[in-house]
Amino acid sequence: MTVRTAGRRQWWKSSFSGPQGGDCVEVTLDSNGPHMSVRDSRHPDLLNLSFPATEWRAFLVDVGRDEF
Template identity: 50%
Template sequence: MRVVDLTDIAWRKSSYSNQDGGNCLEVADDLPLVPVRDSKVPDGPALVFPAAAWAAFVDGIK
């Protein structure tokens, strides 16, 4: 298992998020690994994917 330091990551909330918060996720862009977390629990765990795998996932759900 690899530990990734996410301390200074610039997170971006989903564009589908609304003003009330809702069920959203946040991602960090322009990295070789893409961390993904629940926006309601910013200090909680994050899943980290290789950028190519995340891109394939996003393309698959479009």
């Protein structure tokens, strides 16, 4: 896992991402409540998506179950 700091946020990128980047996303915990933000690691200056932490957790559970 790679951690980058932008402003006061720490963004995490999966350890499955190679050194060349590839199709990667980064996530961070929002300071404005229990939300997760997701952004494109190749374009971190663009907008990001924000989800309630409970929805993000449910998404990760479904990914772990190979639901997608």
